[in-house]
Amino acid sequence: MDLTFSERELAFRDELRGWLADNPPDERPANGDEGADHAWRRAWQRRLYDAGWAAPAWPTEYGGRGASLTESAIYFEEIGRARVPLPANVLGVLLGGPTLMVWGSDEQKERYLPPILSAEEIWCQGFSEPEAGSDLASLKTRAVKDGEDWVVTGQKVWTSGAQYSKWCMLVARTDFEAEKHKGLTYFLMDMEQDAVQVRPLRQITGDPEFNELFIEEARIPHANVVGGVGNGWKVALTTLMNERAGLGFALQIRLRHLLDDLVETATARGLLSDPLYADALADLHLRCESIRLLSWKGLTDVERYGQPGPEGSLTKWLWSETNQKLTQLAVDIVGPETLTANTDWSYEMLRARGNSIEGGTTEVLKNIVAERVLGLPRLKAAA
Amino acid sequence: MDFGLSDDQREIQRTARQLLAERSPFERVREHAEGGQSGEALWREVCELGWPGIAIAEKYGGQGLGRIELSILCEELGSSVAAIPFLPTVLASTLIEQAGSEEQCERLLPGLANGETKGALGVAVDGTAELVIGGVDADVLVLIEDDGARVLAPADADVASTASIDPTRSAARVSASVDAGEDLAGEVAGGVDRGLVAISSELVGVCDRALRMTVDYVKERKQFGVPVGSYQAVSHRCAQMLLETEMARSAAAYAAWSADADPASLPEASALAKAAASSAGCEVTASAIQAHGGIGFTWEADVHWLYKRAQIDAALLGGAKRQRARLAQVLADRVGAAQLR
Numbered sequence: 001m002d003l004t005f006s007e008r009e010l011a012f013r014d015e016l017r018g019w020l021a022d023n024p025p026d027e028r029p030a031n032g033d034e035g036a037d038h039a040w041r042r043a044w045q046r047r048l049y050d051a052g053w054a055a056p057a058w059p060t061e062y063g064g065r066g067a068s069l070t071e072s073a074i075y076f077e078e079i080g081r082a083r084v085p086l087p088a089n090v091l092g093v094l095l096g097g098p099t100l101m102v103w104g105s106d107e108q109k110e111r112y113l114p115p116i117l118s119a120e121e122i123w124c125q126g127f128s129e130p131e132a133g134s135d136l137a138s139l140k141t142r143a144v145k146d147g148e149d150w151v152v153t154g155q156k157v158w159t160s161g162a163q164y165s166k167w168c169m170l171v172a173r174t175d176f177e178a179e180k181h182k183g184l185t186y187f188l189m190d191m192e193q194d195a196v197q198v199r200p201l202r203q204i205t206g207d208p209e210f211n212e213l214f215i216e217e218a219r220i221p222h223a224n225v226v227g228g229v230g231n232g233w234k235v236a237l238t239t240l241m242n243e244r245a246g247l248g249f250a251l252q253i254r255l256r257h258l259l260d261d262l263v264e265t266a267t268a269r270g271l272l273s274d275p276l277y278a279d280a281l282a283d284l285h286l287r288c289e290s291i292r293l294l295s296w297k298g299l300t301d302v303e304r305y306g307q308p309g310p311e312g313s314l315t316k317w318l319w320s321e322t323n324q325k326l327t328q329l330a331v332d333i334v335g336p337e338t339l340t341a342n343t344d345w346s347y348e349m350l351r352a353r354g355n356s357i358e359g360g361t362t363e364v365l366k367n368i369v370a371e372r373v374l375g376l377p378r379l380k381a382a383a
Numbered sequence: 384m385d386f387g388l389s390d391d392q393r394e395i396q397r398t399a400r401q402l403l404a405e406r407s408p409f410e411r412v413r414e415h416a417e418g419g420q421s422g423e424a425l426w427r428e429v430c431e432l433g434w435p436g437i438a439i440a441e442k443y444g445g446q447g448l449g450r451i452e453l454s455i456l457c458e459e460l461g462s463s464v465a466a467i468p469f470l471p472t473v474l475a476s477t478l479i480e481q482a483g484s485e486e487q488c489e490r491l492l493p494g495l496a497n498g499e500t501k502g503a504l505g506v507a508v509d510g511t512a513e514l515v516i517g518g519v520d521a522d523v524l525v526l527i528e529d530d531g532a533r534v535l536a537p538a539d540a541d542v543a544s545t546a547s548i549d550p551t552r553s554a555a556r557v558s559a560s561v562d563a564g565e566d567l568a569g570e571v572a573g574g575v576d577r578g579l580v581a582i583s584s585e586l587v588g589v590c591d592r593a594l595r596m597t598v599d600y601v602k603e604r605k606q607f608g609v610p611v612g613s614y615q616a617v618s619h620r621c622a623q624m625l626l627e628t629e630m631a632r633s634a635a636a637y638a639a640w641s642a643d644a645d646p647a648s649l650p651e652a653s654a655l656a657k658a659a660a661s662s663a664g665c666e667v668t669a670s671a672i673q674a675h676g677g678i679g680f681t682w683e684a685d686v687h688w689l690y691k692r693a694q695i696d697a698a699l700l701g702g703a704k705r706q707r708a709r710l711a712q713v714l715a716d717r718v719g720a721a722q723l724r
Contacts, residue, residue, distance in 0.1 A: 001392075001451055001640050009384070070384050208614050263589045267718045278711035285710050286634075286658050293633035297386040302386050363615075369625055370618035374598050379613040 003296070007073070012056075012071045014080060019051060020082040029051045030173045034208070038164050041088035045119040048087055054117050055093045062101070062109070063117045069299050073249045080253025086349060091161065092116035093311045094247060099239045103186070103227035104258040110165070116264065121166035126189065126213060127236065134364045136171075137180045137233060141217055143187065143216065150187065150220045152176070153193075156213040158358070162198045165191045169239060170220075184232030188224040195219070205350045206341075248315055252291050255323055258348065259284055262326065276383030280329050287322040291307045291315055308372070311372075320355035320362060334365040386636060388455070395437075402428070403463040409685040415466035415554045416550040416688065421520065426467040426498065435472050436496025438662035439480060444493030446609060450577060450642040454635060456586035461588025461696075463636075464688045466551040468501050470585055471517025474578045475502025475525045475534075481574030482532055482567035491523055491534065503555070504578065506700065512556040516695060518555030519544045525567070532571045535564030549691035577642050579700055583635040583653075583660035586696050590628040590663050593671040593689045597621060600675055617674055624670050627663035634659040651713045658706035664693035665703075 005013065025044045029036035048054040051361040058064025067075065079086060087093050097116050100109055115121035132139040141154025152172055161169070168189040175183030189196070195218035200208030212267040227235035263272065263281055294315045327349040331338045338345040356362040370376040388396065401647045406425045415422050438453040446452075453473065460469050466532070476495040480488055494500035503521035505512025507528040507537040518524065519542065524535045540559040561655025567574075598621055601612030611617050638656035641649045668690040672679040697703070 001388060001636065003637065003640050003644070005384055032589075141449045263714050264718055264721075267715060269436055272711060272715050272718075274709070278715075279704065279707050281714060282658070282707035282710035286655055287630075287706065289655055290630040290634060290659065293637050294629060296384055297633050297636075298384055300386045304385070314629055318626065318630070363619075366619040366622040367615070369622040370615075374594075374618075374621055374625060375602070376598065376612040376621060377602060377610050379609070379615070 002315055003184050005070070009068075009070055009074060009162075012282045015101060016053065016056075016078050017082070019053065020078060020084060023051065025084050026065075026084075035045070038088060039159075041085050042119045042122075042164075042244045044085055045087035045089055049118045054087055054119075055097065058093075058097060058117070059101070062097070062113045064383065069303055072297055073295070076247070076249035077253050080250045080257070083257065084375050086250060087119065088164075089116055089119045089122050090247075091125050091169075092121070092167075093127060095239045096123040096167070098242045099169070099186075099235060100226065102238050103231075107223070108188075108226065108249070115166075122161060122164045123167045123169065124159045124162045124165040124191070125239070126168045126170040127160055128158045129155055130157050130268060134361055136236070137184070139171060139173065139184070140177075141170070141172040143174045143220070145174075145187060145222075146219075148222050150185075150222065150225075150352050152187070152189065152215050152218045152220060154215050156215070157201065157210070159198075159211045160209055162191065162213055163200070167191065168196075168213070171236050173176075174229055174232075178230070181233045182230060184236070185229050186226045186232040186235035187220045188226060189215075190224075191217060191221050203351075205347055207347075248295055248319070250367060251319055252288070252295055252315075255291070255319065256288050258330075259288055260327055262330055262333055269333070271333055277333065284322060284326050284329065287318060287325075291319050291322065313360070313368050316360060317356075317365045317369075320352075323348075323352045323355050386633070388451075388620060391403055392452060394454060396433075396459065399434075399456055399459040400462075402432075403459055403465060404627045407465040407718045409464075409688070412464050412466055412551055412688055413685070419550065419553075420466075421468060421553065422466045425465060426469075429467065430467065430498025433497070433598060435476070435498045436492075438473075439492055439496045441711075443480065443488050444496040446496075450580060450639045451636075453581060454639040457532065457581050457584035458588035458591070458635075461585035461692070462550055462592040464589070464592070466518035468503070468552060470581065471504060471515075471521065471552070472498070472502040473581055474504035475521070475523050476667050476686050477577045478504060478525045478527070478532055478567060478571065478574035478582065479523075479534060482569035482571045483534070484568060487534065487565070487567065495523060503557075505557050507559070508555070510561060511556065513556055514545065514547050514695075515555050515557045516547065516552050516699070518542060518557050519584055521555075524557060524564075526557065526564070527571065530571065532574070533559075534560055534567055534568040535565040539563040547695055549688075549695045551688060552695075553693065572650070573646070575700060576649050577704075579653040579657040579706075580638045580642055581633065582696050582699050583631065583638065583656040585631045586660035586664040586693060587628065587635050589689050589693045589696065590624070590631060590667040591658075592626045593668045593686065593693075594621070594628055596627035596686065596689075597674045598625065604676070609678075611614060620670055620674060624667045625660075625682040631660040631663035633654070635644040651710070654709040654713070656705045657701065658703045658710065661703040661706065668693040 056065040056067035056075050058065045129139050143150040143152045168191050170187045171188040174185040175185050195216050197214040199212045201210045201212050202208050266272045337343050371378050395645045436445035438446050441447035447513050479491050495502050500522035501520050503517040505515035507526045527672050540557050543556045544558050546556050582651045601617050602610050604611050634656040638652035641652040671686050677686045
């Protein structure tokens with residue numbers, strides 16, 4: 001056991017930390033202008049890209065630095081630490097690119113990877129549907145072959161960044177006879193066609209962070225199938241596995257910053273000397289530290305044994321629960337500001353409700369832990 | 384960055400696991416608990432293997448290994464609820480090695496390292512420590528009071544046998560007059576923090592065993608024609624048990640590592656570990672009883688040994704709330720330091 005960074009890892013961290021200190025992003029546009037905010041994040045990714053920091057985990061042949069898992073985690077920790085935004089094309093960088101590296105043809109890699117990195121082409125993820133949330137494989141969007149094209153009709157939901165995206169990672173049903181996991185195919189769909197309508201989905205914060213996609217006979221060339229027809233479930237799993245990996249470290253640091261802010265406010269208001277507040281804050285501190293330790297433990301398990309321990313589902317579950325507890329405690333500590341519309345704290349508090357739903361509901365995560373980690377039997381689901 | 388054990392450490396873990404599976408199955412634990420006797424044969428065996436001295440310096444007769452190795456043993460002993468005074472002996476030697484003089488260490492530690500003498504640690508208020516685990520059989524008693532600590536021979540104190548709710552280990556009420564025994568003049572806090580780590584690791588072992596027993600049981604036990612573990616009300620409880628166990632495990636591992644490799648972080652790390660392990664210990668073993676249903680509430684089932692051990696360990700040297708109060712102080716100090724900068 002050695003919970004320190006190696007010389008190489010420290011050098012990586014210090015180089016990045018130095019670069020971030022010397023190259024702060026431009027001033028963030030005022031609240032409320034989504035388009036300006038996106039442009040700002042896109043310009044930021046371009047700066048990261050020019051300096052070779054857009055996707056250090058990508059292999060060097062694709063423009064990354066071939067960073068190890070630990071270095072990649074350091075990258076997200078430092079991004080969080082410096083309080084700078086994630087790259088605008090976060091879904092392309094974290095999910096789309098790595099999926100193509102596993103399943104894509106050489107032509108696909110050559111065509112799609114460079115503009116992901118430079119943020120020239122933004123990516124979004126078309127998986128969930130109104131009737132297919134936790135039970136993703138029951139999705140109904142259909143793709144039918146028509147000459148050299150596939151013709152796609154259906155509806156997707158929770159597609160963040162769709163309004164800025166050029167490409168959508170789309171999973172659709174191509175075989176209607178096969179059992180539900182086997183009839184799916186993974187496509188790259190061009191978002192710039194009239195057959196794809198993007199409608200903003202206003203969430204409880206009031207912001208349209210997500211969208212609905214209405215797809216009415218959109219055309220996708222056969223060359224845009226990823227990983228083969230009928231193999232969509234496996235390809236989608238690659239995407240989903242990448243969803244949890246890097247992002248966790250950035251989220252964990254964000255949580256730490258929120259807690260630091262809250263502790264500071266509590267101290268300023270004399271509440272940290274109140275045993276009830278002190279206990280609640282100490283509990284959050286313990287949870288934050290547990291998330292950090294479990295994240296690192298999970299990562300070193302992967303490096304050592306090639307597969308993650310049970311920590312992945314546990315950390316996501318613990319993170320969402322902790323962020324919710326934290327923002328709820330903020331209502332007591334910070335006061336009316338947290339309940340005033342359009343403040344940072346009210347946004348955090350409302351946004352946190354989504355944490356235990358997005359990227360796997362807590363209920364599904366508990367099922368995964370019970371079935372795949374503890375080996376408990378599964379209750380037969382209704383057909 | 385590596386959370387894994389070294390090959391040597393894994394070997395220690397494997398040996399301990401194997402030995403305790405053979406020598407301390409629940410039938411044996413029950414025999415000792417019901418007979419009110421500690422497992423002398425097992426104690427002699429672990430002493431021959433040098434376990435009590437695993438983390439004691441070689442110059443004091445120990446093996447000179449680290450707190451991680453000690454934690455590995457504590458975890459396995461917790462998992463088997465072994466009826467031997469290992470933890471009390473280790474707590475006493477830890478305090479002496481950290482806070483004792485060179486002369487005290489040379490005189491007292493070799494016996495505690497090879498198991499010829501047994502130790503116990505109590506927290507005294509006005510000269511009296513209640514429920515000193517292992518106190519009846521101890522040859523070396525360490526009493527912590529206020530910020531100091533002293534070491535006593537049984538003859539220097541009034542040792543009255545009593546019984547805790549956990550019959551797998553003896554307990555005593557220890558009283559001593561103010562001038563009895565000898566002071567441990569060094570840094571007591573470092574000894575307490577290392578003690579907290581050892582207790583936390585024992586609790587992790589208790590949690591791990593409680594979870595494994597529960598999972599086995601709910602897979603087998605059928606009601607309404609299906610294993611009760613297929614109901615999410617039960618399976619999600621098991622998932623919660625795993626979450627709490629893993630939180631405690633990672634915090635205890637971090638604290639054991641800190642004790643040797645980064646002592647500056649030990650005060651916080653030990654509080655994190657004991658806070659996580661104390662609440663996990665109580666919650667996970669309580670859940671184990673609940674998930675076992677009626678049988679879990681009987682003396683005949685073995686779940687209660689784990690529940691009782693967890694309750695004692697959770698309270699030892701301060702429970703979750705006391706540790707969180709320490710953590711709150713860490714947070715306050717940090718804000719203070721940031722404002723000074």
